[in-house]
Amino acid sequence: MDAITPGPLAPEVLDRDDLKRALAEHDFAAAFSLIKKWGGLSQNRIASACQLTPGKVSTIISGQQQVTSFDVICRIADGLRIPGSMVGLADRPWEGQPDGPDSPTPPATRSTGNGPWHRATTVHLAADLTRSDLVMDRRAATRTLAGAALSGAALLDSLEGWLRPPPTAEAQRGRGRIGHQEVEELAATARAFRAWDHRFGGGLRRKAVVGQLNEVAGHLEDKQEPSVEQGLFRVMAYLGGTAATMAWDSGLHKQAQNYYLLALRAAHSGGDAAFGANVLAGMARQMLYQERPQDALELVRLAQKGARKAASPRIRSMLHTREAWAYAAMGRSAAFRRATDEAAEALAAAEGEDPYWIAYFDEAELAGVTGGRLLDMARSDPQQHAEAAAESIRDALATRGSEAGRSHALDLIGLAECHFLMGDMTGAVAQTHRAVDAAGRTRSNRVRAQLGQLYPYTVGRSSSRTVGEARARIREVLSS
Known part of the structure; x- marks a missing residue:
C-alpha cells in the first residue's frame, strides 16, 4: 500500500500555519515531516507521489539536502496536490479540476508517450515553465531558479534527442486563430528583445520575454496549420534563447539552462538545426563560465x-x-591556436545573408573572443600571452564601439586586466576607469562579475593614489 499514490491532502492539513510557512519558505524537511505526522503519509508514499526515491526523501527530511530544483518542486506540488501559490509557483494545471478516480492526469506529470522531444511535450514544458516563472515572487525565485546548472552525463544524455530527425509535421490540422502575418510580427518582437539583451544585458526585460514566450506556447496549444506551427516553434526557440541569456545575466543559472533546453527542443520541432547549434553554443559557454571545459567541448x-x-x-x-575557448581552459595552447585559425578561416568564407541572430559574430567579435581566451591563458603565463591578448582586445574595441553594450564593457575590463598583468599601471588605471564607465551603463550581472575579478589587481597598491581611485570606483559600481 505504501507504493500507492495518495490523493489530495486533507484541507485541514493544508490549512495548518506551520505547513503553510514551511512550503512558502521551501523548507521541505519541515513540510515532509508535517505531512507524515498530520497527513498520515509514510516516507515511501511521499516518495512515490513525488517521483523521488525513498532515499532522496530521507536526505531531505534529515536536512542533508535542500530542494532547489524547479522540476522537483513541481513534482512535489503535483504529486501531493499542493496548490502552486503555496510554493511560489503558478496555478498548477490540475487546479480547479475535480479529484477522483476518473479525473484526468495533470499535464505536468502525464507522459505524452512520445518522449521529451515530441512537439506536444515541448509546448507543455514552455507553458509550465513560463507560467511559474511569471508569478514566482523574488524570494522564491532566488531559492528555486538560481541553482547550479546540470553538467556531465546528466546534461549530455538528455540532449541525445537533438541528433534524431525532427518530428514530421502532422497533416493539415485546421486553421488556428493566427496566420503567417502574426507569426512574422512575433518573430519581429523576438528580434527586438534579442537586440535589447545584446546591448544592455539581462534582467530588466526578462519578464517581458517570458510573457511573450508564454503567449507563443498558448498559440501552439491550439490547432495550427503545419507551416504556422513550424514558424511558432522557431519563434519559441528564439525567445527561449534570449530568456536563457537574460536569466544567466541575472544570476539564475539553473533557470537559464531550463530555457536553453526549451530553446533547443523548440528549434528541433521547428526544423531549425542552425539555431539549435547556436543554442548548444550558448550552453557550452555557460559550462565554460562554470569551469567545465570538457562538458563545453562535448556540447x-x-x-x-x-x-x-x-x-x-x-x-x-x-x-x-x-571549441578554442574550451581548449584554452584546458591549457591546450596548440589546440587553441588550431581552432582559432579554423574560426578565422571559416569567417573569411562567410558571404551572403545570415540569420539575424548570428549577425553579431563578425571580425570584432572574433577578435574579442580570441583576446578573452588569450587573457585566460595569460593569468598563468602573462609573459607569453598578455600582450597578444591586449592586441586582440584592442582590435575588437577599434571595430565595435559603446553601442555594443555588454561586449564593449567586457572588452574594456579584459584590456585593463591585460595591462595589470603586463605591469603597466598607468594603462591599467586608464582602462579601468573606461571599464567602470561602461559597466555602469549595463544591467548585466556577468559584467559586474568580471569587474569583481578585476578588483583584486587594485588591492595592496595603496601607495598609488591613482590605483586607489580606480579601486574606489570599482567598489562603488559593485555595491550599487
Missing part, C-alpha cells in the same frame, strides 16, 4: 554534428571559437 561537438550542412561559415566560425 560544441554535439552542435557541429547536429547542424551538419545547415551551419553557414559564420556559424561554423562561432562554434570553432567555443
Whole structure:
C-alpha cells in the first residue's frame, strides 16, 4: 500500500500555519515531516507521489539536502496536490479540476508517450515553465531558479534527442486563430528583445520575454496549420534563447539552462538545426563560465554534428571559437591556436545573408573572443600571452564601439586586466576607469562579475593614489 499514490491532502492539513510557512519558505524537511505526522503519509508514499526515491526523501527530511530544483518542486506540488501559490509557483494545471478516480492526469506529470522531444511535450514544458516563472515572487525565485546548472552525463544524455530527425509535421490540422502575418510580427518582437539583451544585458526585460514566450506556447496549444506551427516553434526557440541569456545575466543559472533546453527542443520541432547549434553554443559557454571545459567541448561537438550542412561559415566560425575557448581552459595552447585559425578561416568564407541572430559574430567579435581566451591563458603565463591578448582586445574595441553594450564593457575590463598583468599601471588605471564607465551603463550581472575579478589587481597598491581611485570606483559600481 505504501507504493500507492495518495490523493489530495486533507484541507485541514493544508490549512495548518506551520505547513503553510514551511512550503512558502521551501523548507521541505519541515513540510515532509508535517505531512507524515498530520497527513498520515509514510516516507515511501511521499516518495512515490513525488517521483523521488525513498532515499532522496530521507536526505531531505534529515536536512542533508535542500530542494532547489524547479522540476522537483513541481513534482512535489503535483504529486501531493499542493496548490502552486503555496510554493511560489503558478496555478498548477490540475487546479480547479475535480479529484477522483476518473479525473484526468495533470499535464505536468502525464507522459505524452512520445518522449521529451515530441512537439506536444515541448509546448507543455514552455507553458509550465513560463507560467511559474511569471508569478514566482523574488524570494522564491532566488531559492528555486538560481541553482547550479546540470553538467556531465546528466546534461549530455538528455540532449541525445537533438541528433534524431525532427518530428514530421502532422497533416493539415485546421486553421488556428493566427496566420503567417502574426507569426512574422512575433518573430519581429523576438528580434527586438534579442537586440535589447545584446546591448544592455539581462534582467530588466526578462519578464517581458517570458510573457511573450508564454503567449507563443498558448498559440501552439491550439490547432495550427503545419507551416504556422513550424514558424511558432522557431519563434519559441528564439525567445527561449534570449530568456536563457537574460536569466544567466541575472544570476539564475539553473533557470537559464531550463530555457536553453526549451530553446533547443523548440528549434528541433521547428526544423531549425542552425539555431539549435547556436543554442548548444550558448550552453557550452555557460559550462565554460562554470569551469567545465570538457562538458563545453562535448556540447560544441554535439552542435557541429547536429547542424551538419545547415551551419553557414559564420556559424561554423562561432562554434570553432567555443571549441578554442574550451581548449584554452584546458591549457591546450596548440589546440587553441588550431581552432582559432579554423574560426578565422571559416569567417573569411562567410558571404551572403545570415540569420539575424548570428549577425553579431563578425571580425570584432572574433577578435574579442580570441583576446578573452588569450587573457585566460595569460593569468598563468602573462609573459607569453598578455600582450597578444591586449592586441586582440584592442582590435575588437577599434571595430565595435559603446553601442555594443555588454561586449564593449567586457572588452574594456579584459584590456585593463591585460595591462595589470603586463605591469603597466598607468594603462591599467586608464582602462579601468573606461571599464567602470561602461559597466555602469549595463544591467548585466556577468559584467559586474568580471569587474569583481578585476578588483583584486587594485588591492595592496595603496601607495598609488591613482590605483586607489580606480579601486574606489570599482567598489562603488559593485555595491550599487
